[in-house]
Amino acid sequence: MKDKTGSMISSKQLIFVIIGAQFGLGVFSLPRVVSEYAGKDAWIAVILSAIIPIISLYLIERLGKRMPDQNFIQMTTALFGKYIGSFLIILFIAYVIAFESLVVRIYAEVTKLYLLPKTPLTVVLLMYIFTIIYIGSKGARVLGRINEFMFYLLLLSFMFLLLPLGQSDYTNLLPVGESGLKGIAQGAFTSAYYFAGTEILLVFYTLVNKKEEVMKAGLTAIGIVTALFCAMVIIGELVFGTYGLQKIIWPGLVLLKVAQIPVIERLEFIFLFVWLGTGARPTINMGFAASLSLSQLLRIDEQKYHIYSLVFVGLGIFILALLPHDVLAAFKLAEYAGYGFFVMGVGYPLLYHLAAFWRGGVRMYV
Amino acid sequence: MKIRPRKTPPTADARDRSIKNIPDTKLPVALSEKMQLLKPYIEKNYDIITHSFYLEGNPRLEAVAVYINQVIDIEILNLHILKPLMLNCDREDLLTSGSHTLIETIYKTSITASRIAKIANLSSLVQTIFDGITILMFDGLDDVLAIDIHGGKSRNIDVPPAEQTMRGSREGFIERVDVNIALIRRRLRDPNLVVEKTLVGRRTRTEVAILYIDDIADPQIVQKVKDRINQMDIDGIVASGYVEQFIEDDPSSLFPQVYSSERPDKLVPYLLEGRVVIIVDNTPLALAVPALFVQFLQAPEDYYERTLFSSYIRLMRYVAWIVAVSLPASYIALLSYQPELLPYDLLISFSKARVAVPFPVVVEALIMEIIIQLVIEAGLRLPQQIGQTVGVVSGIILGQAAITAKLASPIVILIISVSVICTYALPASSLVLSTRIIRLPMMMLAASFGLFGLSFGAIIFLTHLVSLESMGVPYFSPLAPTRFSDLKDTFIRTFMWKMNKRPVSIPSHNPQRQGNTGEEND
Amino acid sequence: MFRRCVLLILLGIQLVMLAGCWDYRDVNRIDFPLAAAYDLHEVGLRALRDEANQEQLIDLAVILPNLAQNATLKFRIEKTTGVTVGNARGQKPYTSTGTYSPGATGIIIVGEDLAGTGLNNIFQALFRGALSPSIQNFAISEGRGDGILEAPVEDYLSMADYLKGILQKSERRGFIPATTLHNFEVWQGPGKNPIMPLIKQKNKKAEVTGTAIFKKDRMIGKANLTETRSLMLLRGIKATGNVAFTIKRNGIILDRGSVDASNKRKVKVERNGDDINFLIIVMLEGNLIEHQFGKLFTENENLQQMIESQIASDVKKDCYKFISKMQQEYRIDCIDISKYAVARWGKELEDKVDQEFIENVNIEVEVKMKLKNTGELT
Incomplete structure (x- = not known):
């Protein structure tokens, strides 16, 4: 790295970057999606699904440890050669753009539904993209700090979700283990999509100043996200029951409509107010990762011209986000994007390990 | 960066x-x-x-x-x-x-x-x-x-007019740099307190003194301050504001990145925390860098009064800042975009109040905001007695007349006045200025996008705050990056005997501040 | 510098977009309904629609506050008719100046006839609309709903205020169930059925007359006030209300009085092959308000116990009466106990719990009464 101070983040900030990349608007639809398969045992499915990001984390961390001085781009070209390597990286960037465009689209749909029903989609999207570019342009260190601050803000706003617990019914969670292994496994598989964002470590590994703490930071991040997901699913189940959850697109948001507290009549608006920050984080982080890879791939000066690759990524996200016909189509596509996470989060590191094995032999593993 | x-x-x-x-x-x-x-x-x-x-x-x-x-x-x-x-x-x-x-x-x-x-x-x-x-x-x-027998007439040491306190010293800086340095020296008899002087301004040749405690202040920061002051190539400076503008990290930012004060008892603790103080001749305001955002919401009384009271007041200041920045904007957003969010009875009374007003909420709020800003400006420049009259006249008569003329509803006058009062509850005048400005873009965003615009504005300002640095020190710490050990002196102020370490947000090479354990030795 | 320029250009694009203000609504041009009433269309009521003879039309009546300072009336009632709820709202522009904002409504009254046809399909608009909260209070009116809104009120700002006072958090004031939109939705899960307070216009006033019993979203019966009390005790809705007692021994009235009691319940379920036995333990706790003839507590140590057991047995009797009515007349589980069986035996019961389940189970009731406080007198 050229600018050691400007773009390094601490391992503590890595926790928040990973959390930020994983924890987005998805948490609101998670209870519905998981309980569709796992029913009352959705929370078990969510806990089980954390295995996949942990595998991903482990693979990437091993990979990084093997080539600690090389960033994602250098590593790829070293292992696969210039042409295949470039292809793999472009595929990664394309995946991020495609995936995040869906996140952005769903986010814009929620904004339109709750806050600005008549405002054109393009305007909401542009404001969103502007936020991404603006934050991205400040560099990795600021990104780390923003993520850190947002995380505490998020925890604070998550407290609101505890309010509807007064309406809960514990029988909604019983009996445990009813959906059987198949249901839970299916639920866990679906819920694993929501951990997409772990692959950001591919890019961020070189930016962390204490490499030996990466594993710990990653595990902490995944642990926190799993706990928050789990809490969300359990609260959703308690208040709505499996039956009620299936009827609502974003049970997480409707939860807030249920709570009755004086003075502030409508909690969901307050929550959405904080949400632009917290909900935009996955796109901000992933968009930054993609644009950083792009500028590294093109070998342009990261300090000076990073903004151009950011704008490029932002525009890509913007255009792709306009494509889905409506929010349900976006959800459908998001399912495919979920497979993308498996490819990028697990498939890529595996592929790299194989290539390294083939190139360097067993020696490198010692 | x-x-x-x-x-x-x-x-x-x-x-x-x-x-x-x-x-x-x-x-x-x-x-x-x-x-x-x-x-x-x-x-x-x-x-x-x-x-x-x-x-x-x-x-x-x-x-x-x-x-x-x-x-x-x-x-x-x-x-x-x-x-x-x-x-x-x-x-x-x-x-x-x-x-x-x-x-x-x-x-x-x-x-x-x-x-x-x-x-x-x-x-x-x-x-x-x-x-x-x-x-x-x-x-x-x-x-x-x-x-060197400098002399002649100069002002006596006086009560600092803009920063008065109930407790604490009544001495304020004056225009003579030597006297100002002495005011600090008298409070800080440490042999390690270094006072360096340079001349700034090709023609004015103004004396600028740089003060720091040698074994506390981070040498890098000291060097950075010295470099930036030495790089100043200007024909003349007449106030410390010149120096401030030359040494700050981001001149186009809305937020002050250099702390200025006219109270020596405010700056001595800053020196002890490892900051560098800059005193410019002919200005009764000394500068302290690196400055943190939270510092502008802290006042010296916080340390003079007892812990519980000062923590309470400090929390109120944070509330005041948030209210000052966002109250008019929230009012606009709620009334013109998300009225359903308000409690029903409040909503009805709001809308009843502005039945007669023919303008949209934004226009109404902007008219009042601009009038009040001008009243403040008018009051500042006038002699004290007339200034007060202007304040009273505008406060009572203008407000009443605006309501009668159906230019504004009583609610909007209330909202704007509350936000102005909150602005002036802030202890640092430089933050007051930036708060007055930030209110406007927030109002415009709220007027265009309602709560979403407010949220957008908040995140942009937050990013800006987080990305700012003062002498290379993160401006928004200890909030982001979060330094937990400093939070005991951020929103609240813990007991004096518990603050054993110097703040981590300001780099220093002597972290131990005091040795109190809080336990009684019998 | 160039970086900043790009940012500025982007900002400029944003600013151009700013000019839209697409969602701006003048708060003085929005109608915020205080309360709404939905009814089946009554022939002869003014129908704005030309195709007024559709198979089913819905009347919507709303109370709107008058904002103008010199308006003589504080509120007005507007009525429209449409094929559905949303459609009825959609007719507003023809008769009313403001934009209708359904989100503000706090009270929704549904006519008896309409409730009998099933509410889920009709109330899609309430569930679907992102702007409407889930905490609107529901009530069923005996007779037409708009009649209740039109009832004259002198001592309240409007009927809506009165209804709000009577319906919101009503279980804290007496044995009156409070049902919100959210409750109505969630109580349609497997083994659950909603209930709603029943109100009626009587002597030019609206008053609570009991409970409407629902089978899923369709109203199938009514319970009077005594039954409502048993229903709430059995259903375990935590409420506080007055319970009277009369102690008789050999035909002689020994004592009479009342207690303010709060309730809790516990449900135990056992299974013996295909027989399922429920045991509902109703726990009452209360303060003595009065007792008229009895001796002083200091003199008669048994008195407290007598009162407690008297109330327990009275309540128990009422509960059994209600259970038998439920099992024979309503034939649905309106006391919310099937869920315990489902929670125990899961999928096996879940599918059949809504079909002839409650009729064939054995329900035992146990009532425990405890006087916590006997007041200032000895």
């Missing part, structure tokens, strides 16, 4: 550049020749006084004193320099033993003139005269004496 590009590379002292059109000739021995050389530089100036006199002896030695009227202490000159020289000095000794004896003599015979230097060339002679230093020239001696 964004660091303002500095066009001029760091060069040697600014002093060298400023006097380059005066020839560097060596001064001649004869007094008349000296005067001849000096004449073109001082003859046009009425306020430069040349005072010829004779030293005792046979024949008497002719000498000339050159000084600027009212800049030096004429009493000292007459009593302690001229009088002894004229009466007690032996000419023969002077000529034989040279200027050395002369200095000895003045040292021994005068009490106050303690700083004496010899000058040998013309350029520095001219400069010294204009620096306000008394010059003594003797016939037959090539050395010229420069005696």
